[in-house]
Structures are given as C-alpha cells and as structure tokens.
Amino acid sequence: MPYRPRLSNAQCAPTFTVEARDEHGVAVPTSIATERPLTIYVDKREIVTLMTLGAAPEALAIGYLRNQRLVDNIEEIVAVQVDWEVGAVAVTTRNGLADLDGRMQKRTVTTGCGQGTVFGALMDDIENIHLRDDVRLSEATYYQLIDNVRRYDTIYKAAGAVHGCALAHGSEILMFVEDVGRHNAVDAIAGRMWLDAIDGSDKVFYTTGRLTSEMVIKCAQMQIPILVSRSGLTQMGYDIATKTGITMIGRATGKHYLLFTGAHRFVK
Amino acid sequence: MPYRPRLSNAQCAPTFTVEARDEHGVAVPTSIATERPLTIYVDKREIVTLMTLGAAPEALAIGYLRNQRLVDNIEEIVAVQVDWEVGAVAVTTRNGLADLDGRMQKRTVTTGCGQGTVFGALMDDIENIHLRDDVRLSEATYYQLIDNVRRYDTIYKAAGAVHGCALAHGSEILMFVEDVGRHNAVDAIAGRMWLDAIDGSDKVFYTTGRLTSEMVIKCAQMQIPILVSRSGLTQMGYDIATKTGITMIGRATGKHYLLFTGAHRFVK
Incomplete structure (x- = not known):
C-alpha cells in the first residue's frame, strides 16, 4: 500500500437545480455546477482560496501544493481535513514547509489572472524537464x-x-x-x-x-x-x-x- | 473629452501560425492565439503578472487595477506605458496608492485559482451594490x-x-x-x-x-x-x-x- 496521509472524505454534490425561463417562456429546471470557496491552510497558515466544485477537495489541496511545488513529497503530508462549514482544508505537514515566506512572496507577484496561480520559479525549470521518449x-x-x-x-x-x-x-x-x-x-x-x-x-x-x-x-x-x-x-x-x-x-x-x-x- | 492618462499603444498581433498534422496526416497551417506575460508595475512596485493575448494591454492594466479596486478613479492614473521587450506595463499614479501593502496582503491569501484574482474585500461589498431597476x-x-x-x-x-x-x-x-x-x-x-x-x-x-x-x-x-x-x-x-x-x-x-x-x- 502506498503511504497515505489521514484524509477526510468531504466530496460534495456537484450540481444544484434552479429554475430558469427559456425562449418560449417555459420554466426549465436547470442543473448548475456547484462553486464553493476552499481556503487551504498548511500548519494553520493560510495559503490560498480556491473556488471549486468540491468533487475531490482533499486531492485538490494536495495537488495544488504539489503543482505549486510547496510540498516535494506526499510523505511530508500527515493529514488533510476538509471542513465545508467554514470552507477550509487543514493540511498538516510532518516538518513544516521550508522557506514558505520566500515562496509565498514569489507567488504574490506572479499570479496569473485567469490562468490559475503560477510561481515564478515554475517557468525557470522547464530546461531541466526530460520526458520519456520511448512511450508510444x-x-x-x-x-x-x-x-x-x-x-x-x-x-x-x-x-x-x-x-x-x-x-x-x-x-x-x-x-x-x-x-x-x-x-x-x-x-x-x-x-x-x-x-x-x-x-x-x-x-x-x-x-x-x-x-x-x-x-x-x-x-x-x-x-x-x-x-x-x-x-x-x-x-x-x-x-x-x-x-x-x-x-x-x-x-x-x-x-x-x-x-x-x-x-x-x-x-x- | 474625458480625462485620459498618457498611454502607449502597444497592442500586438493576436495570432501566430504553426504547422500541425491532422488525422489524415496532412500538414495544416494553424492559427494559435498569442499568450504573453505582462507584469503590472504601479509606481515601480510589482503588482501581478497577467498572461494575456496583448490585444488591449493598456486598458487591461487599468481595468485590472479598477476591478481589484486598487485605483478608485481614472484621474488617479497619470500614465500607462507598455514595453513588450520586457513584458511590463508601468503605471504611474498621481499620489501613489493608499494602503497598498494592506491590500496586497489581502490578495496574497485569497487568490482564486483558475478564477482570476479576487480580493477578499470584493465579496464583502455585494450588499452595497444597487443596480438600476428601470433598464429594459x-x-x-x-x-x-x-x-x-x-x-x-x-x-x-x-x-x-x-x-x-x-x-x-x-x-x-x-x-x-x-x-x-x-x-x-x-x-x-x-x-x-x-x-x-x-x-x-x-x-x-x-x-x-x-x-x-x-x-x-x-x-x-x-x-x-x-x-x-x-x-x-x-x-x-x-x-x-x-x-x-x-x-x-x-x-x-x-x-x-x-x-x-x-x-x-x-x-x-
């Protein structure tokens, strides 16, 4: 079994029904996608608020920290607990995040609007990426x-x-x-x-x-x-x-x- | 004439042609949309990097500052100068931005991933918005x-x-x-x-x-x-x-x- 942090299981209903009127004036019950704020806290420090459907909030929080390279390894994460009552996910790490202030500072100035969040360093490392060439x-x-x-x-x-x-x-x-x-x-x-x-x-x-x-x-x-x-x-x-x-x-x-x-x- | 800051006129070509191969193996010249980083500086302070097509960079910078409520009035802005060589737009204000540190701090923690950037205060003021009811x-x-x-x-x-x-x-x-x-x-x-x-x-x-x-x-x-x-x-x-x-x-x-x-x- 791979290592797993302690996880909540807080996925929520992805759609919600409202009534709309169509071009014939007919009332049409219409499914719309859920959108909820989810604020990620790492060791009680607020990192970011994501607007999410909420279908996979624990994986989202972990993957956000992975893709922003705030966490290097799943084993650094001890627990991921989502609480929709307060729209928050508490991530607990084993040893804290190294140089979080420095990394957060970088984020502040390079957030890509409408493109999600990019850390400046992310682009710098493209040269070092080598993908497998034998896959077909x-x-x-x-x-x-x-x-x-x-x-x-x-x-x-x-x-x-x-x-x-x-x-x-x-x-x-x-x-x-x-x-x-x-x-x-x-x-x-x-x-x-x-x-x-x-x-x-x-x-x-x-x-x-x-x-x-x-x-x-x-x-x-x-x-x-x-x-x-x-x-x-x-x-x-x-x-x-x-x-x-x-x-x-x-x-x-x-x-x-x-x-x-x-x-x-x-x-x- | 309404008041206008000094503006560059740096809109750039919105598309770029590359060659792709379609399902028939035929080479197809394909237009793709431009995407460039544009870092907004206000009075030499770095605010954010937007990924943009570049069709209206001056209006984008002004509108970003407006919609994030960092600037309350167009007359506060003296000049907006885009320089694509360095991917930057320099916004010069008349009197500086009040409480920029406080507002930037707020932004750091409430950036909506994939939803653009939201300032926390933005949601708080919904109650105070009154739209005209006589428009049809x-x-x-x-x-x-x-x-x-x-x-x-x-x-x-x-x-x-x-x-x-x-x-x-x-x-x-x-x-x-x-x-x-x-x-x-x-x-x-x-x-x-x-x-x-x-x-x-x-x-x-x-x-x-x-x-x-x-x-x-x-x-x-x-x-x-x-x-x-x-x-x-x-x-x-x-x-x-x-x-x-x-x-x-x-x-x-x-x-x-x-x-x-x-x-x-x-x-x-």
Missing part, C-alpha cells in the same frame, strides 16, 4: 481513449460550466476529475497521482480545457509525455510543448485532431 | 445583440482558445475585447469604460465565458444591470446574481437562451 500512443488507442472520455463527462453534460481532466494509460482512464476551474481539475489529478503512487512518465493526460502555458508546464512537471485537449492552444503553450518535447494533440473532437508537437510518440 | 432589454433587441456579437468574434474564429467580452447599449456593441483569460477580457472592458468615460448603469455585458462568482461580481461592481453569456453558470454566480438582482441570461446560442435572474428587466 497509436492512433487506434487514441481514438479509443477519446471514446472512453466522452462517456465520463457527466457533470459537464448535466450542468456545463466545468472542465474535465483525465489521466489515462493507453486508452484506459485511471482517473477523471471535473471542476469549475481547469487548473483545479489538473491539480486534483496531481493529488490523486500522489495518493495512489502513480508514475506519470508513461501516461496520457486529457483535458477539455485550453492548452495554455501553465497547463503544459503542469503536465511536464508531472512527467506526463502525452497531452490531449478537446480545445485549442496558445502560443506559450505551444512554445513550452516544443521546449519540453511533450506530445501535444489539440482540437480532439470525434474523428478530428491536430498533432502539434512531439510527433515521434504518436503512431498512425 | 427586449427579446428582439437581445436577439439582435447576439447576432451582432457573432460577427465580432474574429480571433476565436481564427484561433480558438480565447474568450470574448462585449459591452453593449441595447443591441449596439460599444466595445469588444478578446483575451486568453476570460478575466482579462472583462478587465480590459472595465479599463476602456474608464478611458472613454462610459457609465455602465444602462448597459448590457456579454461574455463567451462561464458565469462564475467573480464574473458576476465584476459586472455588478461596474453597475451593469444585464449580463449575458454563451456558456453556463455556477452556483455562486447564481447566488451573487440573485443577491445583486442582476439580470442574468445564460446558454445564449442562436435562438436559445435561459433567463436565470432579474426577469423584470427582460421584456418578451
């Missing part, structure tokens, strides 16, 4: 994965307004998380990968969201060599994919896709 | 607006991966901004409204993005009573719309829409 994804497996993903997308189908992320091994979906923020979904995947001791180096990451700089960086940091998105990409996402050599497929809908970078891992 | 939008005007918006959406059509926002008077679009972050687009609209001395109290705000808490708060803060989105909404977006009495229309596509709140301003 065949087109047939890719199409099977897209078909498998389509069936998982349940909150989106019911309520819209969420993004989904999946971690897959070939076409097999190992985990699937949806959230109101696309960065929360990728962070929750990162958290679950640590909790389940899953190595990213031979996996495929799928997201419904756009491939912006931070999304590509986070996948590369998790050592995942293949990244697939239903949406488009930005120039910085493309530049970082080129630098890291990640295999990036965009506009993945039905039978269509565009292969942008890292073509050596994709087998037609 | 007829269904015919609404449909005309949707048709007008459709024709503006050019970067999205070319490259995807961007969100668009429009400020309209009835069906007439007064301004339209696209950006890689939906919060950047709304902030740039806020900046242009200040620059052009446009009052929001009888206007309609349109966004392609989802109606999350922060999006609704920003519109309400700008005194805009009617909010229309192509996308869905979240529970907190709905709750804030209910509290402020804003007229909120979601899933606005073609002939379909859902009217969620503030029905008194919408005339069928």
Whole structure:
C-alpha cells in the first residue's frame, strides 16, 4: 500500500437545480455546477482560496501544493481535513514547509489572472524537464481513449460550466476529475497521482480545457509525455510543448485532431 | 473629452501560425492565439503578472487595477506605458496608492485559482451594490445583440482558445475585447469604460465565458444591470446574481437562451 496521509472524505454534490425561463417562456429546471470557496491552510497558515466544485477537495489541496511545488513529497503530508462549514482544508505537514515566506512572496507577484496561480520559479525549470521518449500512443488507442472520455463527462453534460481532466494509460482512464476551474481539475489529478503512487512518465493526460502555458508546464512537471485537449492552444503553450518535447494533440473532437508537437510518440 | 492618462499603444498581433498534422496526416497551417506575460508595475512596485493575448494591454492594466479596486478613479492614473521587450506595463499614479501593502496582503491569501484574482474585500461589498431597476432589454433587441456579437468574434474564429467580452447599449456593441483569460477580457472592458468615460448603469455585458462568482461580481461592481453569456453558470454566480438582482441570461446560442435572474428587466 502506498503511504497515505489521514484524509477526510468531504466530496460534495456537484450540481444544484434552479429554475430558469427559456425562449418560449417555459420554466426549465436547470442543473448548475456547484462553486464553493476552499481556503487551504498548511500548519494553520493560510495559503490560498480556491473556488471549486468540491468533487475531490482533499486531492485538490494536495495537488495544488504539489503543482505549486510547496510540498516535494506526499510523505511530508500527515493529514488533510476538509471542513465545508467554514470552507477550509487543514493540511498538516510532518516538518513544516521550508522557506514558505520566500515562496509565498514569489507567488504574490506572479499570479496569473485567469490562468490559475503560477510561481515564478515554475517557468525557470522547464530546461531541466526530460520526458520519456520511448512511450508510444497509436492512433487506434487514441481514438479509443477519446471514446472512453466522452462517456465520463457527466457533470459537464448535466450542468456545463466545468472542465474535465483525465489521466489515462493507453486508452484506459485511471482517473477523471471535473471542476469549475481547469487548473483545479489538473491539480486534483496531481493529488490523486500522489495518493495512489502513480508514475506519470508513461501516461496520457486529457483535458477539455485550453492548452495554455501553465497547463503544459503542469503536465511536464508531472512527467506526463502525452497531452490531449478537446480545445485549442496558445502560443506559450505551444512554445513550452516544443521546449519540453511533450506530445501535444489539440482540437480532439470525434474523428478530428491536430498533432502539434512531439510527433515521434504518436503512431498512425 | 474625458480625462485620459498618457498611454502607449502597444497592442500586438493576436495570432501566430504553426504547422500541425491532422488525422489524415496532412500538414495544416494553424492559427494559435498569442499568450504573453505582462507584469503590472504601479509606481515601480510589482503588482501581478497577467498572461494575456496583448490585444488591449493598456486598458487591461487599468481595468485590472479598477476591478481589484486598487485605483478608485481614472484621474488617479497619470500614465500607462507598455514595453513588450520586457513584458511590463508601468503605471504611474498621481499620489501613489493608499494602503497598498494592506491590500496586497489581502490578495496574497485569497487568490482564486483558475478564477482570476479576487480580493477578499470584493465579496464583502455585494450588499452595497444597487443596480438600476428601470433598464429594459427586449427579446428582439437581445436577439439582435447576439447576432451582432457573432460577427465580432474574429480571433476565436481564427484561433480558438480565447474568450470574448462585449459591452453593449441595447443591441449596439460599444466595445469588444478578446483575451486568453476570460478575466482579462472583462478587465480590459472595465479599463476602456474608464478611458472613454462610459457609465455602465444602462448597459448590457456579454461574455463567451462561464458565469462564475467573480464574473458576476465584476459586472455588478461596474453597475451593469444585464449580463449575458454563451456558456453556463455556477452556483455562486447564481447566488451573487440573485443577491445583486442582476439580470442574468445564460446558454445564449442562436435562438436559445435561459433567463436565470432579474426577469423584470427582460421584456418578451
């Protein structure tokens, strides 16, 4: 069994029904996605407030700390306790976080609006990332994965307004998380990968969201060599994919896709 | 003429072409949206780094400071100078910003990941927002607006991966901004409204993005009573719309829409 911190199990109902009126004047009960503030405290120190669907709050908190590189190893975390009454998650570490003031200072000045939160140091380390080059994804497996993903997308189908992320091994979906923020979904995947001791180096990451700089960086940091998105990409996402050599497929809908970078891992 | 700070005019090319391979193995030149870091300095103090398309950087910087309530009035701003060589915008104020340390401290702990940046105080003031109740939008005007918006959406059509926002008077679009972050687009609209001395109290705000808490708060803060989105909404977006009495229309596509709140301003 991999090491696990003590965890609460505080996932909450992802949708909520309100009444709307449509263009015919008819009252339509409409599912909308939950959105709750969740403030992360590490050893009683307030770190950040995330707006989340609340489907995987413990994994989200762990993955946030992982992806922001505030915690280097799951074993540093002793407990993760979510309390929705106060909208807080208390993370207890074994030995405290080293140089938290310095890292928080860095964050203050480099927060990316609408792009989630980026620490300045995150970009500096792209040069040091080396992804596995012997991993392959065949087109047939890719199409099977897209078909498998389509069936998982349940909150989106019911309520819209969420993004989904999946971690897959070939076409097999190992985990699937949806959230109101696309960065929360990728962070929750990162958290679950640590909790389940899953190595990213031979996996495929799928997201419904756009491939912006931070999304590509986070996948590369998790050592995942293949990244697939239903949406488009930005120039910085493309530049970082080129630098890291990640295999990036965009506009993945039905039978269509565009292969942008890292073509050596994709087998037609 | 309304007061204007000294402004650079540093908008940059919004798209960039790369070559991708499609499912037929054919090389497809593909437009992708630009994404650049832009660090805002106020009186030489670093405030935040935004990842932006760069279509309206001066308005974005001003609108960011407005929507985060770091600046109360356009006349406090003397100059806004963008320099893409260093990815920075220098904002010079007349008298400095009052209590910047206190406000920055607040921001550090309440940054909403994937939701842009929220200051803690922003939510506290919802109770004090009163939107005009005598503004009306007829269904015919609404449909005309949707048709007008459709024709503006050019970067999205070319490259995807961007969100668009429009400020309209009835069906007439007064301004339209696209950006890689939906919060950047709304902030740039806020900046242009200040620059052009446009009052929001009888206007309609349109966004392609989802109606999350922060999006609704920003519109309400700008005194805009009617909010229309192509996308869905979240529970907190709905709750804030209910509290402020804003007229909120979601899933606005073609002939379909859902009217969620503030029905008194919408005339069928």
